[in-house]
Amino acid sequence: MSLVIVGSLAFDTIETPTERKERIIGGSCSFSALAASYFTSPQIVAVIGDDFPQEFISLLNRRGVDTRGVTREAGKTFHWEGRYGDDPNQRTTIRTELNVFQDFKPRLLQDYAAADIVFLGNIDPELQEDIRRQAQKPRLVAMDTINLWINTKPEALVRVLKEVDIFFANDEEVRMITDELNLIKAGKKLLSMGPSLAVIKKGEHGALLVGEEFMFGVMAYPCETVIDPTGAGDSFAGAFLGYLDRAGSFRPEDFRRAAAYGSVLASFTIEDFSVERLKDISAQEIEDRLQALRGLVSF
Amino acid sequence: MSLVIVGSLAFDTIETPTERKERIIGGSCSFSALAASYFTSPQIVAVIGDDFPQEFISLLNRRGVDTRGVTREAGKTFHWEGRYGDDPNQRTTIRTELNVFQDFKPRLLQDYAAADIVFLGNIDPELQEDIRRQAQKPRLVAMDTINLWINTKPEALVRVLKEVDIFFANDEEVRMITDELNLIKAGKKLLSMGPSLAVIKKGEHGALLVGEEFMFGVMAYPCETVIDPTGAGDSFAGAFLGYLDRAGSFRPEDFRRAAAYGSVLASFTIEDFSVERLKDISAQEIEDRLQALRGLVSF
Numbered sequence: 001m002s003l004v005i006v007g008s009l010a011f012d013t014i015e016t017p018t019e020r021k022e023r024i025i026g027g028s029c030s031f032s033a034l035a036a037s038y039f040t041s042p043q044i045v046a047v048i049g050d051d052f053p054q055e056f057i058s059l060l061n062r063r064g065v066d067t068r069g070v071t072r073e074a075g076k077t078f079h080w081e082g083r084y085g086d087d088p089n090q091r092t093t094i095r096t097e098l099n100v101f102q103d104f105k106p107r108l109l110q111d112y113a114a115a116d117i118v119f120l121g122n123i124d125p126e127l128q129e130d131i132r133r134q135a136q137k138p139r140l141v142a143m144d145t146i147n148l149w150i151n152t153k154p155e156a157l158v159r160v161l162k163e164v165d166i167f168f169a170n171d172e173e174v175r176m177i178t179d180e181l182n183l184i185k186a187g188k189k190l191l192s193m194g195p196s197l198a199v200i201k202k203g204e205h206g207a208l209l210v211g212e213e214f215m216f217g218v219m220a221y222p223c224e225t226v227i228d229p230t231g232a233g234d235s236f237a238g239a240f241l242g243y244l245d246r247a248g249s250f251r252p253e254d255f256r257r258a259a260a261y262g263s264v265l266a267s268f269t270i271e272d273f274s275v276e277r278l279k280d281i282s283a284q285e286i287e288d289r290l291q292a293l294r295g296l297v298s299f
Numbered sequence: 300m301s302l303v304i305v306g307s308l309a310f311d312t313i314e315t316p317t318e319r320k321e322r323i324i325g326g327s328c329s330f331s332a333l334a335a336s337y338f339t340s341p342q343i344v345a346v347i348g349d350d351f352p353q354e355f356i357s358l359l360n361r362r363g364v365d366t367r368g369v370t371r372e373a374g375k376t377f378h379w380e381g382r383y384g385d386d387p388n389q390r391t392t393i394r395t396e397l398n399v400f401q402d403f404k405p406r407l408l409q410d411y412a413a414a415d416i417v418f419l420g421n422i423d424p425e426l427q428e429d430i431r432r433q434a435q436k437p438r439l440v441a442m443d444t445i446n447l448w449i450n451t452k453p454e455a456l457v458r459v460l461k462e463v464d465i466f467f468a469n470d471e472e473v474r475m476i477t478d479e480l481n482l483i484k485a486g487k488k489l490l491s492m493g494p495s496l497a498v499i500k501k502g503e504h505g506a507l508l509v510g511e512e513f514m515f516g517v518m519a520y521p522c523e524t525v526i527d528p529t530g531a532g533d534s535f536a537g538a539f540l541g542y543l544d545r546a547g548s549f550r551p552e553d554f555r556r557a558a559a560y561g562s563v564l565a566s567f568t569i570e571d572f573s574v575e576r577l578k579d580i581s582a583q584e585i586e587d588r589l590q591a592l593r594g595l596v597s598f
Contacts (some may be wrong), residue, residue, distance in 0.1 A: 017349070053356075068553055074379060087480050088480075089572070178589050181385055181386050181387075182522075182523060182525065183453075183503070184521045184522070184523050185558070188523075202504065204482070205501065205504040205505075206504075215521060215594050215595060216595060216596070217518040217521075217596055219516040219518075219598070220595070222483045222507075222516075223483070224420075224481060224483050224484050224487075224515060225479075226481065253598070254597035256597070257598050259598070260598045294598065296514060296516050297515070297516055297596040298555070299515070299517070299555035299556050299558070299559045299593065
């Protein structure tokens with residue numbers, strides 16, 4: 001199997017109540033590719049400016065990530081600045097500089113286009129649509145989105161939704177798209193819009209999977225130390241799809257296990273800034289948290 | 300084993316976006332006693348006015364609830380009025396008329412005082428303290444509270460906390476008491492204040508149990524139809540303690556199972572107004588939901 005991830009490689013500037021970090025590595029693709037790398041060797045498509053460190057690309061390569069789909073353009077890399085309050089679930093965007101991302105026209109390399117799993121990370125839904133068309137005959141297509149696109153490009157978003165199998169979004173976004181407060185109803189409504197599986201991310205409350213014939217709830221792995229929640233959702237999705245790529249099958253039990261790994265990888269991400277904690281996790285650490293997560297919910 | 304529940308029998312007036320119900324049966328004791336009645340025969344202590352329907356007392360008796368501890372005083376029954384928004388997790392108190400509850404001095408009948416499990420439902424912590432002293436040698440004491448008491452009687456609340464084994468509260472209340480946003484840290488901080496188990500209720504997100512040597516997370520049983528969430532927390536606590544009374548032991552696995560039953564009983568409560576849905580549930584319906592809840596989280 002093979003997994004292609006399309007998303008952003010970026011700089012983040014993050015302010016928490018106790019610290020400020022300038023221009024650290026961020027972007028949906030950074031988090032999801034690293035999380036996926038613990039299960040498979042993803043191929044990534046992204047754009048960077050001439051200021052993006054080659055060192056991080058090398059790190060991705062060492063972790064088995066195929067970065068041939070990353071193009072470097074003249075100009076600055078996408079830069080997002082955000083602030084977290086005392087409650088790490090509350091975040092405010094201070095500024096978004098698209099820079100080279102502004103004219104990003106993602107292209108799938110010929111061998112990428114044959115991928116079994118395609119992850120359309122959070123980008124303009126018109127670009128997601130374009131990528132979806134470039135994929136030759138994927139066995140599974142997943143997408144993520146944010147409220148920006150729900151507000152500004154709802155028609156394009158609805159068109160992409162029709163063409164994907166798995167939809168990742170957080171609870172607030174799912175409520176916006178479906179105009180339904182009850183998450184179970186909202187999840188079912190999403191299924192009528194295209195996907196066969198809705199993965200509703202709920203931050204500290206974990207995630208809810210609503211499928212055509214099953215429902216699954218996974219807790220967030222309990223973290224006492226939450227340094228920076230940026231990238232938790234992307235890490236969840238990356239581990240989820242990376243696990244599916246390794247498993248090679250898409251049965252309800254595969255989705256359950258995928259979500260559990262998603263929760264585990266997200267728990268590492270939030271324990272430090274940027275991708276720091278995702279750089280080097282042992283297989284044992286991952287399995288230990290998976291077991292702990294199982295113990296957490298067993299009765 | 301035996302279980303005593305001290306709390307309120309009351310009238311509620313409830314407004315939801317689609318309906319208004321005047322003076323329906325409410326009160327923490329109504330919900331928790333009915334929920335507990337599916338597992339054991341609780342003894343209750345409460346006060347009612349001369350306007351409270353004997354019919355409901357008879358219903359409690361038919362369900363095996365010992366109501367000898369209920370005193371009827373001249374005057375009106377406690378009356379709470381609340382409104383729910385489109386999001387059933389958001390509620391506003393419109394008015395609270397204490398009425399006969401104002402001068403309530405709960406007394407444990409002689410045989411009640413020998414109870415193995417004592418549940419100090421949400422009432423003035425000074426009364427909880429008094430009841431705690433009346434209990435002769437309970438094997439387990441649990442308490443519930445609300446933000447009103449955290450704000451108005453923090454010292455008394457802290458004193459009661461020292462004398463109980465299990466503390467039930469919702470996430471917001473736990474954060475207020477401990478001044479800690481992270482729920483796991485907050486739960487652990489609570490343990491240093493007295494209880495050996497903190498049960499943090501999270502509404503639609505279920506509940507988190509933080510004990511000295513274990514942690515357990517239970518999902519809310521997924522309900523597509525939420526008519527009136529009033530009493531969900533009380534039902535959770537009632538089923539939790541009713542189950543423990545039946546189980547007769549207080550090991551982590553008993554607490555886990557108790558919380559799962561708590562989630563199940565709460566799910567029935569919210570499917571209709573007042574105690575309607577709690578009046579007559581079959582053992583099979585309860586076991587079916589318990590199995591479904593297990594299926595929901597298994598991976």
